[in-house]
Amino acid sequence: MQRSDVTRDDGTWVGLSLDVPDRRQPELCVFGAGARLLVSQLSRPVLLAIVEEPLQGVDFWRTDAYRSFVPPLRADMGRALSGSPERWAHHFARHLGDSPGSPLHEGRWLLSCESPLKRRRHAATSHAEYWSSMLVEGHPDGYIDWCLHSTSWEILPLRPMPGPDDSRVKAYRKQAREGTLPPVLLWWVSGLDCHLILDGHARLAAAVAESIEPPLMQLHRTLPHDDLAARVGDAVRFYECELARFAELRAVHGPTVPDGAATAGPQLVRLLHDLDTGQRPTWAWPLPGGEGQWHRIAREVTVGNRWPPA
Structure with a gap:
């Protein structure tokens, strides 16, 4: 994988362009079967979703199968890379390229410290209130409301968000107060019209608990060469x-x-x-077995529950 810096005309660093060759299908993958989506990691179902007609939102069921491909970030690393989005980007890019369970596939990607999420907070709204409102609620099931939150590009955790007294969150809260909190890694998925948290659930919870703006790294597809x-x-x-x-x-x-x-x-x-740098739609692969296979997977992971909704 080739990495190259992306800057504005004034020299401001925007992010890393990632040129990925010869990776046909990633190990964290979106599959499609009509209006039904499946996010799978290493052949394990992570998220099942149904796009509600006529494009009003998404019903989802989240399993507990997702595992971050980024090793735990120690406090000394947070201090060493503090204030350097460029160095954090290279750190995440290395694991995106080398670790199993990553969403990278063939093409061009942007890993950027800039995110539209940061531009939408009103000055009168606290960081705690704003970032809490950006989190899609519900476990194991929930709903992404495209009408109520049109173009707000919310954040969907891939596992339940830990509470403010969780031991990991407490450790990150200290780093947040020190200004050394590592970034939260997000992946923009167009079929859901929201961001998935690839790494940093506890860090985002710490930022909310301390009412600070969380540092972000956003990953999305860009135009191929x-x-x-x-x-x-x-x-x-x-x-x-x-x-x-x-x-x-x-x-x-x-x-x-x-x-x-x-x-x-x-x-x-x-x-x-x-x-x-512009976002391109997320690739979704045809689900082998189509809607029938999607329903079989849904029955297996939601056994004993009435999902999907009628």
């Missing part, structure tokens, strides 16, 4: 056409007409950045 090259070419040609159009106007109306660079230039920069 061939699509990126084609769209960059289209963007550059549009930029050149804009400059040519302004040049024709200047030839007719004189130098009082701007040359267009002040408008088209920043637009091109924004477009190129968006093409390089």
Whole structure:
């Protein structure tokens, strides 16, 4: 896997671009069967979901099978990497690439410290209140309400969130107060329209308990190289056409007409950045056996419970 830094035009670090070759199907995988989804890790069902028609939300059933592929983070590592999103990104990227149970597959990905979740909190809302509201509730079953939380891109834990007095949470609360709390690793899954916690359930619980903004690392798919090259070419040609159009106007109306660079230039920069970092839909593989197999798995993991809902 090749890693490369992604920055803005002013040099601000955004994240790591991960170029993954020759990994056809990951060990943490989304399968689809019609309106039904299955998230599986190392062949173990992790999450069953049904997209409610007409696209109003998702009913889900969460098993306790998920295991993080990131080894436990010690306090001394938190202090050593504190304040360096770049170093944390490389730490997570190494485990994403090398450890079993990761969602990476062939293509380009972005592992970024920037997240739309951080931009939605109102100044009058405390961090504890806001981040608590972003957590999808329910275990083992629950509902992701796309109408009530339209485009809020909530956070769905892959196991029950520990309480504020949990021993791990207490340890992380101390790090949160010291400003050395390691990031929470999130994976954007478009079929659920929310983020899954890959690593850091206790760290997020600690941030909520201490009412601080949790440091985040967000993982999502980006454009593959061939699509990126084609769209960059289209963007550059549009930029050149804009400059040519302004040049024709200047030839007719004189130098009082701007040359267009002040408008088209920043637009091109924004477009190129968006093409390089923008989210792409999550791949879902056809579930072998289709809906019948999905229902068989649902019966096995929800035995004795009335799920899915009628």
